[in-house]
Amino acid sequence: MTKQPISIIDSAGDILRALQRGGLVTTKSGDRINSMVIEWGTLGFNWGRPVFACYVRQSRFTREMLDSNPEFTINLPVGEYDKRIIHVCGAKSGRDTDKVAELGLTLVDGSKVAVPAIKEVPLTLECKVIYRQEQDHTLLPVTLQKRFYPDTQARNHDNAEDEHIVYFGEIVDAYLLKE
Numbered sequence: 001m002t003k004q005p006i007s008i009i010d011s012a013g014d015i016l017r018a019l020q021r022g023g024l025v026t027t028k029s030g031d032r033i034n035s036m037v038i039e040w041g042t043l044g045f046n047w048g049r050p051v052f053a054c055y056v057r058q059s060r061f062t063r064e065m066l067d068s069n070p071e072f073t074i075n076l077p078v079g080e081y082d083k084r085i086i087h088v089c090g091a092k093s094g095r096d097t098d099k100v101a102e103l104g105l106t107l108v109d110g111s112k113v114a115v116p117a118i119k120e121v122p123l124t125l126e127c128k129v130i131y132r133q134e135q136d137h138t139l140l141p142v143t144l145q146k147r148f149y150p151d152t153q154a155r156n157h158d159n160a161e162d163e164h165i166v167y168f169g170e171i172v173d174a175y176l177l178k179e
């Protein structure tokens with residue numbers, strides 16, 4: 001398995017198009033590895049560094065993993081891929097399921113982070129968290145609040161389970177896995 005380096009700038013369109021189809025944010029803490037589906041993300045430059053910002057709900061196992069080890073990989077499909085990956089990683093919690101084992105995913109050691117890349121979703125961004133911010137959805141336009149946070153009106157807002165945390169990860173390596 002080789003890692004073909006990619007330019008984030010030259011590949012930005014491919015990265016964003018792949019993200020719309022669904023990708024993974026992969027985390028590792030101790031011996032546990034977890035991948036969660038993402039369709040939201042921001043690619044850009046902040047603080048003079050290339051970054052990928054991913055949004056993770058506070059209740060997710062991925063949040064616990066990121067708070068334990070502030071590194072992650074973004075794993076995006078290229079061409080045809082097994083749609084079960086997105087289904088399983090989006091429908092099951094890593095608290096209860098070893099999704100890597102269930103799917104038979106092939107892990108490839110990261111180059112600059114302790115979190116692996118995944119052969120089956122080969123476009124990889126290795127990231128180290130440089131900033132974390134809890135989101136206040138009430139600052140969003142009402143139309144977005146209703147679409148993405150509809151049930152918060154009915155509950156006591158002391159429970160912030162529906163809120164996201166945005167993790168800005170400095171992209172420390174970017175590549176395409178090739179055989």
